[in-house]
Amino acid sequence: MDGAWLLYRAGEKWRHPAFKVRAIVGTAQREAVGIDLAEIEVVPTRDEDDLVGHLGPDPLGPDWDAAEAARRLSADTRSIHVALLDQRNVAGFGNEYAAELLFLRGILPTTPAPDVDVAALLDLGVRTIRTNRDRRHRTFTGVDRPGQGTWVYGRAGKPCRRCGTLIRRGEQGADPTRERITFWCPTCQR
Ligand SMILES: [Zn+2]
Incomplete structure (x- = not known):
């Protein structure tokens, strides 16, 4: 229940500080950035x-x-x-x-x-x-x-x-x- 996944185009500037990022799942076009995740x-x-x-x-x-x-x-x-x-x-x-x-x-x-x-x-x-x-x-x-x-x-x-x-x-x-x-x-x- 903690954290969030945010969707970006590949190379797009993140809207949150990098230290919050726990995981990145991506393709050549898109990436999902997991922030503040408690468990992976x-x-x-x-x-x-x-x-x-x-x-x-x-x-x-x-x-x-x-x-x-x-x-x-x-x-x-x-x-x-x-x-x-x-x-x-x-x-x-x-x-x-x-x-x-x-x-x-x-x-x-x-x-x-x-x-x-x-x-x-x-x-x-x-x-x-x-x-x-x-x-x-x-x-x-x-x-x-x-x-x-x-x-x-x-x-x-x-x-x-x-x-x-x-x-x-x-x-x-x-x-x-x-x-x-x-x-x-x-x-x-x-
Ligand atoms: Zn009331």
Whole structure:
């Protein structure tokens, strides 16, 4: 979930400092530059499944299966925030996406996944992640100025952009070693 891949024409000047670069994959015409990547593994194509075979449906993949992702999510009895981050249910949503999608759908992060309309949540998630793919800065509010792209993520103690209630912050995880920070508006999310 860390870092980014940026696409350049071969020889084009990078828009970021070279010390952030962890990997470059290129052809004669184009190159993909990986910056701030936390982990890189290089494997032969035949072993790809060892790395990603356990992943759930991928909303950015050509074979996105919304029904299968919904089935896996709603069968997960943990909280929707934990279930959405488990890449075996659906691949691609990180902590920021979970916080923002749950705000936009008016769902508390502690709600058990089976109690959530997961089809609607996934539909919004897929549209958002596909729109953000082609932007330089991801945004959930539609505004891409720095500090204005999120409704709740990273905004603990600040007023909700919709109702003015102060945004709360907590911690939730599959187990105590994997807790992630959650953000929510106690008025907009029930
Ligand atoms: Zn609110």
